[in-house]
Amino acid sequence: MKLFAAALLAAAALASPALAEPQPKPRSVTATGEGSISAAPDLAIVSSGVVTSAPGAADALKANAEAMTKVFAAxxxxxxxxxxxxxxxxxxxxxYDYGDGQRPRAPKLTGYEARNMVTIRVRQIDKAGGLVDALVAAGSNQIEGFSFEISDRDEKLDAARGEAVKDARRKAELYAAAAGAKLGQALSIEEAGDVGEPARPFAMRAKAMDAAPTPIAKGEQELTARVTVRWKLED
Known part of the structure; x- marks a missing residue:
């Protein structure tokens, strides 16, 4: 038995180095590609509301509710x-009234402020300027944000992703040819986290409605996708 056990240990010692040897990694090339799609937005997002003040909280809220009812109707x-x-x-x-700041004193309650904000999605984007004017004319004294969106943004980003992969392949083929090799199968594909660039909202100042609607320019948005692809190199 002792001789048998020793033989097993010797065989394991001879086999372990072979098992421990790492498998050679396939030769590969990595390239980053970018694809962009320009599209005109078809939705407008308006953030509007009413701010009212009164000596009492209930009065401030009541005045706000009356004004907001008109805004909803508009x-x-x-x-x-x-x-x-x-x-x-x-x-x-x-x-509160904190004074002029030159002499310390306890703040004095002067009244209450009620604020009610709504977010409005405008599907007929060419009417967005007129809507802003109508809201202000109805009593809205706060236009806190205005932005544009693309309703089928994901579909357009898919097209940009396809272009990004093509761009990465083009670069990888150049690298492979320069190294005297051919491009094999894709081993991995990673997409950058900052896909696309949604439009940021911008503030607008509430004003009385003029004869002409507030001009709004929607322009175009550029949706960008970035991918990093690793390909196998073949002889």
């Missing part, structure tokens, strides 16, 4: 569906 008259209007913020907060 949006409906402009053809905005109920599903495209959503409350995004509602608050009632005390307002």
């Amino acid at each position: 949006a409906k008259k402009a053809g905005i569906e109920d599903r495209d209007v959503a409350t995004s913020g509602l608050s009632v907060q005390p307002q």
Whole structure:
């Protein structure tokens, strides 16, 4: 038995180096590609609302509710569906007078401020400027944001992704040819985290409605995809 055990140990010792040897990695080349698609937005997002002040919280909220009712009616008259209007913020907060700051004193309560904000999706994008004017004329004194969106953004990004892979392959083929090799199968594909560039909202100042609608320029948005692909190199 002792001789048998020793023989097993010797065989394991001879076999272990072979098992421990790492398998050679296939030769590969890595390239990063980028694809971009330009598209005109077809949705406008308006953030609008009313801010009111009164000595009491209930009075401030009541005045705000009356004004917001008119704002909702103006949006409906402009053809905005109920599903495209959503409350995004509602608050009632005390307002204090802290003095001129030269002499320390306790803050003095001066009244209350009520704020009600809504986010409106405009599907007829050419009417966005007129909607802003209608909201302000109805009583909205806050236009906190305005941005554009592309409804089929994911589909357009898929096209950009395809272009990004083609760009990566073009570069990889150049590298492979320069190294005297051919491009084999793709071993891995990784997409950058910052895919696309959605439009950022920008603020607008509420003003009285003029004779002409507020001009709005939608322009075009550029959707960009970036991928990093590793290919196997073949002789």
